[in-house]
Amino acid sequence: MEALGGYPTKTTAQKSRMFTVLFSLMVSVGCLFLLQTKLAKSRKPKDLYSFEVKDAKGRTVSLERYRGKVSLVVNVASHSEHTELNYRALQDLHKELGTSHFNVLAFPCGQYGETEPGNSYDIESFAKTTYGVTFPFFSKIKILGSDPNPAFKFITDSVQKVPRWNFWKFLVNPEGKVVRFWRPEENILSVREEAVSLVRDIILKKRVEL
The missing domain is CATH 3.40.30.10 (Glutaredoxin)
Known part of the structure; x- marks a missing residue:
């Protein structure tokens, strides 16, 4: 389907896939941050x-x-x-x-x-x-x-x-x-x-x- 002016519009499926990819990236970054924080705490001298x-x-x-x-x-x-x-x-x-x-x-x-x-x-x-x-x-x-x-x-x-x-x-x-x-x-x-x-x-x- 094309919008006025001849440019193709994004389908609902394409938008959904983009949202899924972005969400996955955000989750991955969050997990890496938490892992780094945990490792930093584990390296903190205890005595x-x-x-x-x-x-x-x-x-x-x-x-x-x-x-x-x-x-x-x-x-x-x-x-x-x-x-x-x-x-x-x-x-x-x-x-x-x-x-x-x-x-x-x-x-x-x-x-x-x-x-x-x-x-x-x-x-x-x-x-x-x-x-x-x-x-x-x-x-x-x-x-x-x-x-x-x-x-x-x-x-x-x-x-x-x-x-x-x-x-x-x-x-x-x-x-x-x-x-x-x-x-x-x-x-x-x-x-x-x-x-x-x-x-x-x-x-x-x-x-x-x-």
Whole structure:
């Protein structure tokens, strides 16, 4: 059938086929979007040890190496009123509990006043030279603002608290879950007590498995 002017008109069957094709395309696109979203969610880290971070030399490292151990994550600074007391206390704790079951993990941050102005390499060197620190240092990070470090954001989201200053301490269990936090003015003995308890659990579990 032709319309006025000699141009053929589309039949009902043709229109139906076009609608079917378009609808199928829309369904396919929708399914692909849902699949992509599901895959993205499945890849989202479920615990701290699922993250990758940069070390003080800028190399990418996986926190997976600390799975099965207790970690004390700390946002450190070189020129804070808490620096000397905390670095010495953290090093004592790191040395006492040993790296087989426990590690202090230091994340420098320069967003709290002028307490951490240096670069990552200089920050690590200063801590090691001045205070004899041996625990792992990572690259200088952001904690505040719209672009925080993903691993540290996982920590702060877990406890619904963001550090207001340097040397907040976050205790992470062997499964990578944040179980407690301390502000810088709180006694390190409380930190030690909780860390020792988790380390003891690891040792007892290993003995049972043997």
